[in-house]
Amino acid sequence: MDLDTIRTFVAAADAGQFQEAAAELAVTQQAVSKRIAALERNLDVQLFTRTAHGARLTIDGQAFLPHARELLRVAERAVASVRAGSRPLRVDVLASRSAQAGLMRAFHRAHPDIELDVVMLFDGETAVAALRSGTIDASFRAVTVPGRPLGADIASVRVLDEALQLLTGPAHALAGARSVTLAQLAGHRIWMPGIVPGTEWAAYYDDLVAEFGLTVEATGPNFGSDALLDTIADTPALATFMGEQTRLVWPADHGLRRIPIIDPTPVYPHSLLWRRDNPHPALATLRAHLSATTTGHDADGTWTPRWVTPR
Secondary structure (H helix, E strand, C coil), rough: HHHHHHHHHHHHHHCHHHHHHHHHHCHHHHHHEEEHHHHHHHCCCCCEECCCCCCCCCCHHHHHHHHHHHCCCHHHHHHHHHHCCCCCCCEEECCCCCHHHHHHHHHHHHCCCEEEEEEECCHHHHHHHHHHCCCEEEECCCCCCCCCCCCCEEEEEEEHHHHHHHHCCCCCCCCCCCCHHHHHHHHEEEEECCCCCCCCCHHHHHHHHHCCCCCCECCCCCCCHHHHHHHHCCCCEEEEECCCCCCCCHHHHHHHHHEEEECCCCEEEEEEEEEEECHHHHHHHHHHHHHCCCCCCCCEEECCCCCHHHH
């Protein structure tokens, strides 16, 4: 059903005259008559009774009028939902307690007027596809995985280098250390269930293992962070890696220890990705906020894989 015809019907019903409706719509009276006639043919009813003094709604016209108004309201809402700046900025983060989510919480505090829709996609390949399709506006990822360039249509900027820490239970051999070197971790079992081959985080840990001779195990089902923390607390033989800014809470009797890693400090490189032609105005605001509030990268004494895109 043509919206211009519906709009013409409502204008004529409100004005009571085709001539006044034509003036309001900036069309000719003949155009108004043609539109009304076409609508009546489409509905197979008479909507107006023409009189010497104008046009009066028939019973069918009166029944149709509230629905016609609703059609116009729905159309207006549909247009407003995609008008520049009117829909929420949709951003992908890896997990709700990750450093990436922390960056978005800080952005929301700084810009509470900007509506956000935060989602969690599985991996970088899925995120890039969503950027290209317009399903999301931005994504936080480690880029670029070897053999998988982003493409000219996707832009990225490095926004945060997050130091990894060692997380141990109270009975682990390294639990009392104030810091540990990567060399000291050789021979210790680092348990990280949930690492999926082909993902950017799997590529990161593959390189870390290859360069420093570590033992990273991803065996067993991934029951989530609570199960991981329970196991680390109860098992002296296992430790895990955790991002310095990852926000996790565990029972006090777990006795878990966060231990800095040094010489060098492995850092996980978080980058913001977006499609270059994305016009959402809040995207530029997010980029400016991250540029102003995040620190430098590739500091002395840190390690990232060679494939990571520099700032």
